[in-house]
Amino acid sequence: MTNYVFPPHDPVTLPVRGSDKLFPVRRVYCVARNYEAHAVEMGHDPNKEPPFFFQKNPENICKPGTNFPYPSQSKDVHHEIELVVALAKGGKNIPQAEALEYVYGYGIGLDMTLRDIQGTAKKAGRPWESAKAFDHSAPCSEIIPANTISHPRKGKIWLDVNGTQTQEGNLNQLIWKVPEIIAYLSAQFALSAGDLIFTGTPSGVGAINTGDQLVGGVDGVGEISVKVV
Ligand code: MN
Numbered sequence: 160m161t162n163y164v165f166p167p168h169d170p171v172t173l174p175v176r177g178s179d180k181l182f183p184v185r186r187v188y189c190v191a192r193n194y195e196a197h198a199v200e201m202g203h204d205p206n207k208e209p210p211f212f213f214q215k216n217p218e219n220i221c222k223p224g225t226n227f228p229y230p231s232q233s234k235d236v237h238h239e240i241e242l243v244v245a246l247a248k249g250g251k252n253i254p255q256a257e258a259l260e261y262v263y264g265y266g267i268g269l270d271m272t273l274r275d276i277q278g279t280a281k282k283a284g285r286p287w288e289s290a291k292a293f294d295h296s297a298p299c300s301e302i303i304p305a306n307t308i309s310h311p312r313k314g315k316i317w318l319d320v321n322g323t324q325t326q327e328g329n330l331n332q333l334i335w336k337v338p339e340i341i342a343y344l345s346a347q348f349a350l351s352a353g354d355l356i357f358t359g360t361p362s363g364v365g366a367i368n369t370g371d372q373l374v375g376g377v378d379g380v381g382e383i384s385v386k387v388v
Pocket residue numbers: 189190191239241270357359360
């Protein structure tokens with residue numbers, strides 16, 4: 160038995176639809192500004208520039224059926240509904256044409272963002288980490304195996320706050336498609352089985368409040384439901 164100074168943490172896992180097996184999460188990558196209308200609403204040029212990435216931590220995941228605790232360090236917490244890609248295998252410099260062979264399945268995630276803290280960081284030229292990788296910042300649905308739904312290329316992506324739709328887009332509006340994201344990301348990082356990739360949010364991001372019920376999804380893929388407490 161390995162002689163650890165304290166017991167190592169168990170891996171963070173997500174349930175898999177139609178299975179009693181669990182998906183063990185390794186890393187959580189996120190794509191920024193991947194829908195034109197969202198880039199514009201955030202004050203950026205929507206012209207296609209190379210994708211850029213940031214990370215959350217696996218421990219930031221809010222599992223299905225758990226609440227999102229409103230973080231006390233912020234007064235402007237935003238929802239960002241996103242398609243999540245779950246990898247079955249990894250590697251470096253994965254060719255775009257083969258990239259979908261690396262995908263285990265898909266999920267629906269919320270890239271929760273502390274917009275006030277992110278704004279301060281942007282102005283100061285500081286990292287986004289405190290605005291993006293805070294505790295509970297990554298609510299995620301169950302993982303839906305690609306062998307049951309194939310690889311979605313279009314479909315409405317939406318979020319309702321207390322029954323009113325706030326975000327709406329379509330996967331066919333992704334600036335960087337899933338194979339391109341995997342190819343670009345694997346040029347920078349050695350990807351691995353268990354990695355999740357949040358693929359970016361459509362327009363309509365906005366502030367949430369304690370007590371809000373967030374329900375969102377991608378048609379043909381799945382849904383997520385989270386209560387803010
Ligand atoms: Mn996002």
